[in-house]
Amino acid sequence: MDMFCFQCEQTAHNSGCTSGGVCSKSAKCANLQDDLISSVINFSQNCERNKENIKLITKALFMTVTNVNFCDEDILNFTQEIKNLSKTDTNYDLKELWRKDEDTRSLKSLILFGLKGMAAYYYHAIVLGYYDQKVSDFIFDTLKQFPQEFKTDELISEVLKVGEINLKCMELLDKANTETYKDPIPTKVSCTIEKGPFIIVSGHDLHDLEKLLKQSEGSGVNIYTHGEMLPCHSYPELKKYSHLKGNFGTAWQNQQKEFDNVPAAILFTTNCIMKVQNSYKDRVFTTSVVNYPNTIHIKDDDFTPVIETAKKLGGYKEDRKMTGINGGNELLCGFGRKTLFDNANKLVTLMKEGKIKRIFLLGGCDGAKVGRNYYTEFAKLTPKDTLILTLACGKYRFNDLDLGEIEGIPRIIDVGQCNDAYSAIRIAQELAHVYGCNVNEVPLSFVLSWYEQKAVCILLTLLYLKIENIRLGPSLPAFLSKNVLNFLVEKFKIKQITTPQKDLQDCLFGR
Ligand code: SF4
Ligand code: SF3
Numbered sequence: 001m002d003m004f005c006f007q008c009e010q011t012a013h014n015s016g017c018t019s020g021g022v023c024s025k026s027a028k029c030a031n032l033q034d035d036l037i038s039s040v041i042n043f044s045q046n047c048e049r050n051k052e053n054i055k056l057i058t059k060a061l062f063m064t065v066t067n068v069n070f071c072d073e074d075i076l077n078f079t080q081e082i083k084n085l086s087k088t089d090t091n092y093d094l095k096e097l098w099r100k101d102e103d104t105r106s107l108k109s110l111i112l113f114g115l116k117g118m119a120a121y122y123y124h125a126i127v128l129g130y131y132d133q134k135v136s137d138f139i140f141d142t143l144k145q146f147p148q149e150f151k152t153d154e155l156i157s158e159v160l161k162v163g164e165i166n167l168k169c170m171e172l173l174d175k176a177n178t179e180t181y182k183d184p185i186p187t188k189v190s191c192t193i194e195k196g197p198f199i200i201v202s203g204h205d206l207h208d209l210e211k212l213l214k215q216s217e218g219s220g221v222n223i224y225t226h227g228e229m230l231p232c233h234s235y236p237e238l239k240k241y242s243h244l245k246g247n248f249g250t251a252w253q254n255q256q257k258e259f260d261n262v263p264a265a266i267l268f269t270t271n272c273i274m275k276v277q278n279s280y281k282d283r284v285f286t287t288s289v290v291n292y293p294n295t296i297h298i299k300d301d302d303f304t305p306v307i308e309t310a311k312k313l314g315g316y317k318e319d320r321k322m323t324g325i326n327g328g329n330e331l332l333c334g335f336g337r338k339t340l341f342d343n344a345n346k347l348v349t350l351m352k353e354g355k356i357k358r359i360f361l362l363g364g365c366d367g368a369k370v371g372r373n374y375y376t377e378f379a380k381l382t383p384k385d386t387l388i389l390t391l392a393c394g395k396y397r398f399n400d401l402d403l404g405e406i407e408g409i410p411r412i413i414d415v416g417q418c419n420d421a422y423s424a425i426r427i428a429q430e431l432a433h434v435y436g437c438n439v440n441e442v443p444l445s446f447v448l449s450w451y452e453q454k455a456v457c458i459l460l461t462l463l464y465l466k467i468e469n470i471r472l473g474p475s476l477p478a479f480l481s482k483n484v485l486n487f488l489v490e491k492f493k494i495k496q497i498t499t500p501q502k503d504l505q506d507c508l509f510g511r
Helices: 027-043 051-063 072-085 102-127 133-145 152-181 206-216 227-234 252-258 304-313 337-342 344-352 370-381 393-397 418-435 453-464 482-492 500-508
Strands: 187-190 198-202 222-225 244-247 265-268 284-286 330-333 358-364 386-391 412-416 444-449 471-473
Touching: 027 051, 027 072, 027 133, 051 072, 051 102, 051 133, 102 133, 102 152, 102 206, 102 453, 102 482, 133 152, 152 206, 152 337, 152 418, 152 453, 187 227, 187 244, 198 206, 198 227, 198 304, 206 222, 206 227, 206 304, 222 227, 227 244, 227 252, 227 330, 227 393, 227 412, 265 304, 284 304, 330 412, 337 344, 337 418, 344 418, 358 370, 358 393, 358 418, 358 500, 370 393, 370 444, 370 471, 370 500, 386 393, 386 418, 412 418, 418 453, 444 453, 444 500
Parallel strands: 198 222, 198 265, 222 244, 265 284, 358 386, 358 444, 386 412, 444 471
Antiparallel strands: 187 330
């Protein structure tokens, strides 16, 4: 076995990548990422608990999230930087975990992968200047204790603790985003690419987009979002830039096809970057945690090379009308926490009057597997008196569909990025509050797709909140051992998706 990695949904044979990743990560890179994680575990044994060190640690964890950093040199240098700062004799090696009994391996993996997802969200908050002592301490503590032996029930409570602290972390990021860029407002986003030079920005980082918007203002270069950047159009402090024009393409797994020969510069701020194809590798730029060999990595937040490349490429000669995967040309986004709260009473009234029979939280991380058409089919099949709350990149399966409205409320409500699961959770809690019942009694069904480690921490948050009957697909995580899976099924009634028809009927009858 050259490597071992089973952290994402596309892992080989749904058991583990052992000789190179399905994601295109080489065995060497996978081992370097394990070393990087080992180095932060060792560093956490007795490092000073300050802002600088938590930033280093969250960055390291983020770099090892699926489809973030494929650059051996970058990972090696960062590992060395952390080792140089380390003042400990502990020499823990993450590879020990892969050799443990399957239940320990499963539970500790849940903790580690959840922590990686949470670190990604924390990093976004940190770059905007927001820290939370409880979140920092939890990360320091969890890494410090990682090498120790624990009983199964101790590990299970730690798993749920990851969910609890992740809720805090998403709350912090929500605060960071809304205080910096103001509360999102519902916004229609065009899929038409205007003629002239343009840059496509992918990933999740609002701060990087803001810096690029400032630096490109007045340059004649337009900016288009891609994938998880779509919700940026709804933040007033980003929306105000008139050269932030629209959205390009769909979810991450289609990038190799969609970026083929596109006359634009492409900037990745976070995951999900895929193996960069020859047809567009000369125009791909990465920044911050993302890195891919033989592409240009932006230094010191100076986006000049991206802007200059866009100018050279020149863009399309005429406006080009593009569409989502179902043929729609416009996407509606920006239903953040505030808008949803303002409408909570109206929603509950419509629900009590029987005009809205059920709300589906349909979304999550997307991926390449054929079975993921389930989510499109599910959305198309939902009855006219139901709503779909959606978030993350999974929404591109259906967010260009026109499913109509119910008394002025669009039937597809886009809450935002994956971290905006926080808004969805808050609205679920608010509905329960107005109804006077608990969340599991609200006519609300969770039908989620997962792919990488941010989905793991969100799932743990939902479990921490005791949300039952979550339907998860397309497949269940390979890192869940039989016993751990049985525990989750018994305690939380977690289910794997089956067919859209069957699951929809079961949801409508509250099963
Ligand atoms: Fe395999 Fe996923 Fe790990 Fe890549 S991130 S090596 S695809 S399990
Ligand atoms: Fe998507 Fe990669 Fe996770 Fe933020 S962009 S949801 S998969």
